[in-house]
Amino acid sequence: MPDAVPALEARHISKTFGELEVLRDISLVVNPGDTISVLGPSGSGKSTMLRCLNFLETPDRGQVLLAGEPVGRRADGRLVSDKELAKSRARMGMVFQSFNLWPHFTVLQNVIEAPTKVLGLSKDEAVARAEGLLAKVGLADKRDVYPFALSGGQKQRVAIARALCMKPDVLLFDEPTSALDPELVGEVLAVMRDLAKEGMTMVVVTHEMGFARDVCDEVVFMDRGVVVEHAPPAEFFGNPKTERAQRFLSRYA
């Protein structure tokens, strides 16, 4: 049986901000149904790498492939139109550290906005989908509340429901629990754990070592803009090969 096409793939991505080389020749393969966590010290480039996957940052070189199709750049290297890029992005959900819910919309409006306006779903269909997802993240009773009245953990769960309502092929998480009070981290991780179990394909940039160890299929360890290690969690946490990973783990785990 031939190998399945990866759900998401990055090939030789590089990115500089002015003089600073933040990503150097990054490659990454995410197979369908896998949850990959990206670990690394602050400033290692892991968030930038994640943002390159949906072209919120434009990589200087390299390719991103979503189910085998190029994202953001054509094979000849030219950038695609905004419209075409938007189409690729609609197939990748993203959850941000700072939630980024839209404050002028209620919880329900936040969740159905893109499905109705970008995908063209009917309002009834989107509302039905959204209500199911809000129930799933435990916030069915908050549908008509405005985001400012929610706790950080609740906001992040709405943000996850909002991303899921697009039925994305891949979900990208950019430090989803880093802005939360410690006692609210658990409720968000629980939702992410369920998603992983259901076979959602996810790339999670995180500092939550427990989540990486217990939930993920693979760990990618980055430092100073390069992928230093790439291994199943048992191997990475049990027997880190490089000195940099060992130093990182001794500080965090």
Next chain:
Amino acid sequence: MDWDLITNSILFNPAEWEIVLNEWPRFMRGFSNTLTLFAVSVVGAFLLGAVIVNLMASRNPSVRAAGRVYVDGMRMLPFLIFAYLLYYGLPSLGIRMSAWTAGLLGLILYHAAYVAEILRGAWSQLPAGQTEAARAMGFHGPQLFLRIVLPQLVLGSAPILGNQLIYMLKDTAFLMIITVQDLTYAANSVQSMYFVPLQPFIVAIGLYWISTLAIEGLVFLVGRFARKRGLGRA
């Protein structure tokens, strides 16, 4: 100050107030023209301002510069001179407009620059994550601006936008000098026809004042709408 003179012969002279009362339809025609000019130019200036703020936010530096030059150019120009130029100046270049067209065009072009600058200020306060979240979900172009950005700019800058509306209302009065028959024009004609120099303008001021109160009421409602969403606490 001679208070007897003021109370007896001018302010409370029934005969002079009667003149004003007899000319009431003229005031109402002028007032209705003022409100029409105001309403049309508010809508026009807001739409054009929303376009210009997008020029100023463009990725293309020359488009950005064009937006900036327009806004700064308009803002350094006194409205009175601009209205003069449109109505009395342009015909010498072969462009002729009715007083109404010139007046409306003037109000829209002029105040759009201010509206754009107000929206730009609000936009600079909008966290980048708001548009990033929208882009990440597949929004782009005008839809992103209209659904995600613009509502937040308006809610965030309602008091300043309301202030601009008040300026727009009062700038309609300048159009009298290019023969637009607005409220100030009506007051001025009653004044010059009957030589009652005070009462007609008191009436005009009263009507402008009522309109301003209505604008402030609108700003209050928008502010309440924003506060319900935790926005625009300023």
